[in-house]
Amino acid sequence: MAQFFKAKATSSKGKNLELTIESIDHQGRGVAKHQGKVCFVDGALAGECVKAQIQQEKAKLIIAKTVKVMTPSEQRTAAFCQDYQRCGGCQLQHLGHEYQLEHKHKALDALFSKFSKVTDLPWQLPIESEPTNYRRAARIACIFDTASRQLKLGFRGSKSKQIVEIQRCEVLTQPFTDIFSRLTEALNKHKAYSSISHIQLCDADNGQYVLLRHTKKIEQKYKDELENTLHGYQLLWDDGSENLVYRQLPSYQVGKLNFEFKLDNFVQVNRVVNENMLLQAFNWLDLSAQDRVLDLFCGIGNFSLLMAKQANEVIGVEGSQSSVAMAKQNAHTNQLNNVQFYCFDLTQQLAQANWFEASLNVLLLDPSRTGAYDILKQLPLTQFKKVLYVSCDPVTLARDSALLIEAGFELDKIGLMNMFPHTGHIETMALFQRR
Template sequence: MALFFKPQKKTVVKRKQQLTIDTLNHEGIGITRVNKKVGFVEGALPGETVLATLTQSKAKFERYTVNKVITPSPYRVQPFCVHYNVCGGCQLQHLATEQQLAEKQKAVNSLFEKFLGDAKIDLNWQSVINSQPLSYRRTARIAVFYDKNKKEYLFGYRQKGSKKIININSCQVLESCFNNIFDVFHPLLARLKTGQSITHLQLYKTEVLALIIIRHIKPLSEKDINLIALEADKNGWKIVFEGETGQYKFTDKNAAIQAVINNKSTYILHYFINEFDIKFNFSFDNFIQVNHKVNRAMLKQAIDWLNLKNDEKILDLFCGIGNFSLPMAQRVNKVIGIEGVSSSVEMAKFNAQNNQIENAKFFCQDLNEPMAKSSWFNEEYDVLVLDPSRAGAFDILSQLKLKHFSRILYVSCDPVTLARDSKLIVDAGFNISKTGLMNMFPHTGHVETMALFAKS
């Protein structure tokens, strides 16, 4: 008979240690050297001496959380949110806003030095596309969880370093129209008979609409639907219910616009980019940029940097609903947009048609797969535009004949994959012409960067 032994999980002795912080990494976590390892110290700032508790010990690194700041940084400030110490939404409220940007720029520099090595690339930093510090999020997801033991609802975000949902009473980074959403829904959930089937609320704010999608895994009673609709109406919110089958139910005919795309009924919203006189329609399952102001400035900067000519042809990869494709199509001969999510491709086509832009064509393809047999892949282009997810664009960049492009614009939401992918571009004979931060998510560890590459 064979005996199987389950290995015992190693217990970390939570010792306290005094540490001096050297720098921040790209996630906004303090970095030091401790016990001949890299130490990650959450909540600490460069130059600070802190008393911290060990929470994880591995062969090459250790993790700590701050108990006490002994010598504070001159840039340390009081967090504005009462939930900051427990909520996982923001990571940098304890650092002055302008210094957040300075530290993020240093982190990007360090990553480029790591990946490009001896190349000694000058990133030629440009002015930051900045954001208002509060009320900038036009989309957000708020979780709903019913604790059966305590017989109460948890309504809020995930706890720091955990999947656990914690109650939130306010969130100042949400668009101001949602300022009182927690005050309304905390008592409302307790009044519902079938509220335990609600999993989360998805918020959307456009120029003309404040919308809340109620997602639920079992049917809600008509009485509960009417209670929610009544409270929403008092606060100027439109409500859509998304049930367990993915079907949408509207309590107000004006809650969204119904359009026909490829003979399929789809409910869509819209936002405007006034600088280009473009109306972008989007559906509930489409990705849009969270920060509308920064998105507008980002599009303008991209076009300014590229200095597009009317006889040029652009390949726009990870094009989404046409966010970059359509403004650029107004200035060039042709744009080909490629996106792996079919619903986004259909919306991009609809947006092109709706804005009477005839020189933008869109195709659905997984950009992590081989492309050699694709018709669009073997065409000639002047400009390459990339706006990938956090995974980056390594697979497609490895396949493209990069030397055929004169300029490459890379819009990044992850500085690690940006630096990694940039080596491919530089090795193909390009220089980094300009680099700039975009403060899409103030007070968080997210780093959004735009980089322009020009052929040497």
Template sequence: MAREVELEIQDLSHDGRGVGRIDGKAVFVAGALPGERVRASLVSRKRNFDEARTIEVLEASADRVVPKCAAFGLCGGCALQHMDPAAQIAAKQRVLMENLERIGHVTPESVLPPLTDAPWGYRRKARLGVKYVRKKERVLVGFREAADPRFIADCQRCEVLVPEVGERLAELAELVSGLSIREQLPQIEVAAGDSQTALVLRHLQPLSAADREALSAFAARTGLAIHLQPGGNDSVVPLDPGTPPLQFALDEGALSLEFRPLDFVQVNAGMNHRMIALALQLLDLQPQHRVLDLFCGLGNFTLPLARRAAAVVGVEGEAGLVQRARENAQRNGLSNVSFHAADLSKPLAGADWLAADYDRLLLDPPRTGADGIIPQLPLSRIPRVVYVSCHPGSLARDAGILVREHGYRLRAAGVMDMFPHTAHVESIALFGRD
């Protein structure tokens, strides 16, 4: 039988668990919040820390709320539904500031107000696991379990997914259970545009005629677009050849970007609008400016920048995204923007775009950060940099590089709640010389 302990919770870990101590040893407690006293069951003991799961909250935090999702605690899709949204974003702000000070040894001159949006039904991109469970004689569709990612959480609905999908997990499970390939369908990717939502079914065996009929009927009834993926990313095709492309609008409808279901787009559409507006504000663009947008993807920032600046250059590592970014620029009538494919983690000596002069720089790197490209940039000629980050540790490291090695000042930084109810910390920072 697992050992039970009582703990005072003093902090929140990077993955959303409460942190207490037993005889000085850290204990990470799932389901506990700072300021609480809980009874917990030890589930794992390691050399430097233990792990536990809350059994009973003896003294609750004022920030504790009732989770909206019935599967919270079992499902690994969310970690903080039991915490008031305002407290969640405050905790993320603390994580950002602690990382900047501890890793980057920098402190922003000002802290930006947190960016927030609707906390439910926001997630337009997701990968759902699918599993036919023989013992239960039924299919499960959803995120993986928090305690053991080998298993799919048994959920009837998801409160953070776009409602078109989140309210239909049980229907999806029923659909898959009736297919001949139900044991050869390991995942479903979700991708939602402004007017259509697509499901990409990864299948390891060919579909039968009856399977296709069932999927077509489901698509007709729900309005969801079904895509099939028999192999790699390039194998994705719509079940119905007449399916229109996914798209989303930017800049209050002035721009429209098309994308494929497996393309990277920002998960939270509402926050994406707010984030772009803030980035444009921080860049302080003038009509004569030339802007370099690195890790540009489909042109999420590049195209709004091009509507305001004299010229914009976007650079991205994935050639397919670069091609679709070019098509999006052409579709929107923007001729002052160019795109280049380049691995921004590698040496890029000789690249024409790297030798050009720029007035502004926007960085939106992956979790690993931008330390591979920063030393190669003509930063001495760029007075203002905006850095959009999906990992506070890599932002903090790169902030230290920009400040100590390139003479910038960290003018401002703050968090953006791109993933409410999770422990993900997204942030934005402004570096300047002026």
């Protein structure tokens, strides 16, 4: 066989480029062009000239990170967190808080125009958040470093599995802002704690919970010692061998509704935004006493219970058995008997669903980032007069919206919810009405 000369591919990784940033994409990265390739640049803002280091180069694109801002945008601000450059939690602290929603608006406009050819979106006022101390739940990663014989605590680094040790986190609610240094000191007093692999924090309305996941047995005296050191926090020890026993389940309240949950259930992390989101959903849907609501991806019944106050009936569907159990319990303790919950994987065939009924006339969806395409393409959409789509991913929202528009719906209202300030996450509520 003929042998042709093929030059060795030289790696461009680590090389610096000077780039002029044209826009920011839906993940908060600067977008520029270089020799016919699209460059996505972490830490760069529209209008800026930056020096960027190449992380990865492919046939049509370059991934890079800003190493020097030569001409800063007037929207640029100093990050308030000293670990911002290393930690993977926030991506947009360099963009002034007041400009972050403007950027998210533009990103959604572009995605809707691309996927569903809808322009001039019917934007409503956004749901705002406090810029700091908004996050009531988080997961801390832990690793025992054999070289220093220390347990290290922190968040995963941006685009890596490395743990970034941090002292404080200003986006966590007040009781947890400085928990890192306190935990690091306490957990390094005894080797007994060295098998702790992660720690879950939850600032519930009825107490602050700290769940410690460990792989080896920890003697009771060491558990008691930590409990005394972290006085005021409710500690839970989880070695994965049996169901956790809660002295009292964590809970949050919205109006007169009380929601109990377990730490492995999904709960919305921004308390204030969640309350305003539920209220907005209630107002936008404007349900009548005849309406029968299908709430897909319902979790512990966050939306379902409020909707049940107004509607004739609500059917909630969720894939996590544990969340469904809590949703049923929450309906019972809130004395709502017109809401039923079912456990079902919504990527599966609708023909196997025992919860679907032709008389359901309002659809509410709140899927995870992968969106709701699988179930939406199977549902007989013509039976619904309204669809309320709560989204945590703008790309899947725009894609799924195209399907709804094609099925005869019109986008009536759309609004951002600033659930995670300073991050690239875009949370949106969209109301579709049948044309």
